Amino acid sequence: MPSSTKKTRVAIIGATGYTALELIRILLRHPHVEITVATTRQEDAPQLSEIHPSLRNRIDLACTLLNPQEIAQAADVAFTCLPHTASMEAIPKLLAENVKVIDLSADYRLVDPEVYEQWYGHVHTDPTRLGTIVYGLPELYADQIPGQDLVANPGCYTSTSILGLAPLLCGGHIDPVGICIDGKSGVSGAGRSPKMITLFPECNESVMAYSVGNHRHTPEIDQVLSDVSGKEVEVVFTPHLIPMDRGLQCSMYARASSDASEKEMLEVMRKFYENKPFIRVIEALPRTKDVAHTNFCDMTVRVSRGTVQVFSVLDNLIKGASGVAVQNFNLMCGYDETTGLLP
Numbered sequence: 065m066p067s068s069t070k071k072t073r074v075a076i077i078g079a080t081g082y083t084a085l086e087l088i089r090i091l092l093r094h095p096h097v098e099i100t101v102a103t104t105r106q107e108d109a110p111q112l113s114e115i116h117p118s119l120r121n122r123i124d125l126a127c128t129l130l131n132p133q134e135i136a137q138a139a140d141v142a143f144t145c146l147p148h149t150a151s152m153e154a155i156p157k158l159l160a161e162n163v164k165v166i167d168l169s170a171d172y173r174l175v176d177p178e179v180y181e182q183w184y185g186h187v188h189t190d191p192t193r194l195g196t197i198v199y200g201l202p203e204l205y206a207d208q209i210p211g212q213d214l215v216a217n218p219g220c221y222t223s224t225s226i227l228g229l230a231p232l233l234c235g236g237h238i239d240p241v242g243i244c245i246d247g248k249s250g251v252s253g254a255g256r257s258p259k260m261i262t263l264f265p266e267c268n269e270s271v272m273a274y275s276v277g278n279h280r281h282t283p284e285i286d287q288v289l290s291d292v293s294g295k296e297v298e299v300v301f302t303p304h305l306i307p308m309d310r311g312l313q314c315s316m317y318a319r320a321s322s323d324a325s326e327k328e329m330l331e332v333m334r335k336f337y338e339n340k341p342f343i344r345v346i347e348a349l350p351r352t353k354d355v356a357h358t359n360f361c362d363m364t365v366r367v368s369r370g371t372v373q374v375f376s377v378l379d380n381l382i383k384g385a386s387g388v389a390v391q392n393f394n395l396m397c398g399y400d401e402t403t404g405l406l407p
């Protein structure tokens with residue numbers, strides 16, 4: 065572990081958004097961190113507490129423009145809370161200045177630049193790095209994260225589904241083809257910038273499926289589940305927007321490929337996540353309410369008519385974004401994985 069007196073200096077890139085706010089809240093209670101930089105494209109250097117009034121009297125810091133050389137003077141590690149494409153512009157410059165990066169966007173998650181272009185509709189501008197970056201889901205890749213300069217934080221639907229499905233897939237209890245994932249996300253999952261479908265009169269008192277057949281998390285889920293299970297996984301993923309601020313639930317369906325009972329499958333999940341502090345395998349059906357504002361992911365399983373149903377929940381802004389980013393930061397820097405994250 066690094067010296068306990070010297071704090072790690074942290075930059076929040078894209079500090080005006082939702083994931084940044086959650087990150088700042090977590091890092092303010094992290095004993096080994098000092099937040100030294102916060103960036104925005106706004107040129108009038110707003111205080112963080114003007115942008116996020118809940119930070120009043122908690123942190124006094126004026127936001128600056130994103131300047132990699134200046135960031136390198138003031139920070140050791142940067143969390144990039146930017147939209148995809150903006151991240152891959154900023155990150156090579158930060159790495160060139162020896163700033164370590166945890167990227168919350170999707171820019172470094174996929175290993176194949178052609179798959180990125182196909183699903184994101186943009187040519188990847190840093191293609192040679194793809195395939196060399198660790199996927200930052202610590203429950204599956206913890207041993208590869210320490211000492212990395214760049215870690216790709218997972219998407220929120222992807223974490224919820226991968227964490228739920230991995231134990232039974234790796235244990236040979238579900239068929240890797242034809243897995244259906246029915247995901248439901250609170251509106252903060254879409255970020256703070258206004259969009260038509262997230263306006264209050266559009267989404268309140270309403271539930272809708274969106275991006276059916278073309279959601280960008282589909283190849284990410286296939287890629288990671290194939291990697292961890294050694295099988296060629298193909299999922300059908302249907303996201304839904306639901307009128308909640310935060311929280312994400314996935315109901316997942318797969319053909320059983322063993323005759324294990326429900327109780328045995330629950331035991332497989334428990335064993336898989338033994339000693340993983342943020343995964344709670346439970347008997348009851350999980351609720352978003354019970355993981356809100358925490359870094360926990362709760363899950364369970366049911367077996368019915370030859371079909372296995374896995375239910376998994378997390379807070380999209382914490383375990384789905386900023387909490388797991390801090391888990392990755394802790395592992396990268398040699399701190400205990402749970403530092404700053406336990407309630």
Ligand SMILES: NC(=O)C1=CN([C@@H]2O[C@H](COP(=O)(O)OP(=O)(O)OC[C@H]3O[C@@H](n4cnc5c(N)ncnc54)[C@H](OP(=O)(O)O)[C@@H]3O)[C@@H](O)[C@H]2O)C=CC1
Binds near residue numbers: 077081168
């Ligand atoms: N919200 C969620 O639940 C999750 C989000 N993510 C991912 O995390 C990242 C951040 O998400 P979130 O905080 O919700 O997003 P927000 O829209 O809330 O915030 C985005 C931030 O990026 C800045 N920004 C926007 N466009 C650009 C640009 N072109 N160049 C530079 N800066 C820009 C904005 O700052 P300003 O306008 O002040 O410059 C703002 O601070 C995204 O990649 C998102 O996909 C991942 C998992 C879950």
Ligand SMILES: CC(=O)N[C@@H](CCC(=O)OP(=O)(O)O)C(=O)O
Binds near residue numbers: 148219249254
């Ligand atoms: C409700 C909502 O809109 N959610 C977002 C997912 C947020 C996320 O995980 O984003 P990235 O993978 O892009 O980083 C979406 O469906 O695009």
